[in-house]
Amino acid sequence: MHRPKYQQDHFPYWSKLPIRFRDLDPLNHVNNAIFSTYYEEARINFIRQVPSFAEQMKSHYSFVLANIEIDFISPVEYPADLLIGSGIKELGNSSITSFQAIYTADDKKLASVAKAHGVWFDLEKQRPARLPDIANTNEVILPDSLFD
Numbered sequence: 001m002h003r004p005k006y007q008q009d010h011f012p013y014w015s016k017l018p019i020r021f022r023d024l025d026p027l028n029h030v031n032n033a034i035f036s037t038y039y040e041e042a043r044i045n046f047i048r049q050v051p052s053f054a055e056q057m058k059s060h061y062s063f064v065l066a067n068i069e070i071d072f073i074s075p076v077e078y079p080a081d082l083l084i085g086s087g088i089k090e091l092g093n094s095s096i097t098s099f100q101a102i103y104t105a106d107d108k109k110l111a112s113v114a115k116a117h118g119v120w121f122d123l124e125k126q127r128p129a130r131l132p133d134i135a136n137t138n139e140v141i142l143p144d145s146l147f148d
Contacts, residue, residue, distance in 0.1 A: 001071045001115060002147050004101055006108035011085030012140050013049055015042035016105060019078045029075040036068060039100050039114045042084035046098075050140055052132040061129060063118040066095070070114045081105035087142035094128040095119045099142055 004010055017038055025031040047063060048054045076082065083103045090097040095117060102112045122129040134140060 001113050003110055003113060004146055006103050010146055011087045013046040013086045015045045015084045017082050019080050024078050028077050032072055035070055035112050038102060042086050043098055046086035052134050056132050060123040062121055062123060064121040066117045066119050068114055068116040070112060072112050074109060074111050076104060076111045088140045089142050094130055
């Protein structure tokens, strides 16, 4: 998976999350299993900032995670804050593939990258649904240059 160096403009959305003491393993590193939670939190924050997704989520739609692939690059120690960049790599009819990266806030060191596939889901009908139209896809789609 691609390992982008930190640049503010690489990702359309950023989340800042603190590392909690409970996130640690015995070596004072963030436990690898917790990275999935960080990515989930940032991904939901990102999705809620896209107006067409946020509007439909008020009724009976949501994303269901189909799979996630995480690469662990460098350990992260407590205490620290994390910056998580999020964007959409691919749009389908009823799904998106997101790409995210976690950096330490103080030195912008890359800790991890993730690619997740989510399906837009009608919670009432309990089945996949067509994605809503996104007014400005250039505001959420990651640039191809990020993956060169």
